[in-house]
Amino acid sequence: MLDSTQKLNSLGFAKPPAETRVVVAMSGGVDSSVVAAQLAEEGYDVVGVTLQLYDHGAALAKKGACCAGRDIHDARRVAEAMGFPHYVLDYENTFREAVIDEFADSYLAGATPVPCIRCNERVKFKDLLETARDLDADCMATGHYIQRKMGAAGPELHSAADANRDQSYFLFSTTPEQLDYLRFPLGHLASKDETRKLAARYGLSVADKPDSQDICFVPNGNYASVIEKLRPGAAEPGEIVHVDGRVLGEHHGVIHYTIGQRRGLGIGGLSEPLYVVKLDVDNHRVVVGPKEMLATRTVPVREINWLGDAPFTSRSEWHLSVKVRSTRPPREAVIRPLSETEAEVELVVAEEGVSPGQACVFYAPEGSRIFGGGWIHKG
Template sequence: MISYANSLGIAKRPQDTRVVVAMSGGVDSSVTAAVLREEGYDVVGITLQLYDHGIALQKPGACCAGQDIYDARQVADRIGIPHYVLDYEGKFSQDVIDDFADTYLRGETPIPCVRCNQRVKFRDLLNTARDLGADALATGHYVRRVQGAAGAELHRAIDPGRDQSYFLFATTREQLEFLRFPLGGLTKPETRALAERHGLEVAAKPDSQDICFVPNGSYADVVAKLRPGSVEPGDIVHVDGRVLGRHRGVVHYTVGQRKGLGIGGIRGEEEPLFVVRLEPGQRRVVVGPRRELARRVVTIREVNWLGPALAPGEGLEVEVKLRSAQPSAPAVWRLGADGTAQAELHEPQYGVAPGQACVVYQGDRVLGGGWIAGTGA
């Protein structure tokens, strides 16, 4: 009997391997579908309708909007694959948009793209792909899936400027076995060149910007609309207790913020002021000099662990990424016994915000991560 090992690491011939591709209408997912189709796979394109088209169409470049659904359908027709649009609006509203609003109201800074991957694309869509008899679900994310000795591993993309591994830390081991990321070894210019070679009209389409369901870029306006009456003014307070001014609502601020505090120059303050913490229960924004932001200990909740087995409290030397745009920092990682963990940083980090993700790396490999619940000096 002949044993096949195709480019996706599946023991079948490409023509016998069904792959569902999550098509957002952008260049990355379009090239993913085109490349797999060219290799002979049985490709099925699926686009998710995640929110109201009337809102979406007001924001060019937002994923999963009306124009993007049209673009995905055009690409599918061009490369000759079936294409389906699934209405996930209810799931997206409950699992992503509501969570976004509630996280802001707790004084935290959310990352809805992670929740979308975690609760919609890599859970609900993955189950739909299985229902369609697929052998794999492929996406256009810039991240690598590497087959290790103990199973599939998640690694950074080859192009550090495009790496999206920070946003995929919540991918479970079971999901990773089913997922494929064909673009993880490419740069963005190489992807666009492939789009042009395949004659895809989206070859020069701009990348999605900001959060897809925020039409005008104002997060606070979205929270105020979703939770009427919840965005209330309050005091801006110095860490020493002085009241320096008033704010329009805690949701307008995030830990580490310097600009846009609305208090102007404060007499006697030689150092610039930053948001040190948010106290939504008291409707207070607490500010202070940069040194007040220094944190050495980070507490993490909802941990997804993809790394080696660790006993509770056992230390592991790692690097942690505390914001998507910041470089990794050396730390000692310790798992708790209840889905929590703690990262002890070798050097203090500044602007560590609850609600953001703490993602754990060893070299290029993603070991997991979780949501920042609190910090300590």
């Protein structure tokens, strides 16, 4: 048996893998399947858990959705092949209350929500993590592409080695306490090809399974149809108005538009390209204007989760980099704390299409560390 003076195992515990229980959150995709298979092969006491998040009937009709009926089946097959127990937990009510309802209400309020972040924050890294503790697991592992590294003050969150797969934007709200318990075995891999090669090596049936592209409960990326189903009557028509006051046309519901949108506005024949610059929900108006009106340098942020070593309010300013959308690179910024959970973010170079409901994630100016982040709201 190992003692505290001996080498830690690959999950950071001073005991043999066989004495280390790890719950693996299995979506049925290739990433989490490889994590489970790899840990099982290394001799860990693996327990696979898959969450049923929404109705199977709707899910089965949609290819590439996580936690659907087919995906539960795929996760179970991996567990059977690798010889570890697998459980399916019904989280439909929790998921609807914590994620789907807010998603619909945010769109109705003119915001552009990111439900995947809320799912990690409120379901996977909260309720599922507590389930893992109830199962007497030493830790919980996921297939996310992000890295957990030990720093001078404890575990730190770092971007994935593969920038194209990095999921740090979606995991900024991971708390220090959660980070202490979580493990991300894929974060160091150089590419997704390496993951698929591992899946093939383990003989997993999901080795060639396509990646999930859309939000799991939104078929074909059609947000408006989901919102109309959840909130009947939500698509109330109104006017499309230029910032100078001209009425340019009509729309079939503010929920069909997002800040920064140019295509599909239904106001062709104009000499200048126009973009959605504001959603006036109260008056059912979509306000459009020239591209330069999308640019902003001041971003109000709240619900901040801080992952720095020193307290957030210990400085009047933090000079970091920030992402205001998942698809954009980090940009230089000055973060001025207003409280422990609120701040004003000043972008050194203006960004276009900054939208309430999106996340603003904080990164080290150099290196890969994530310092947390918060939610953009209307100033």
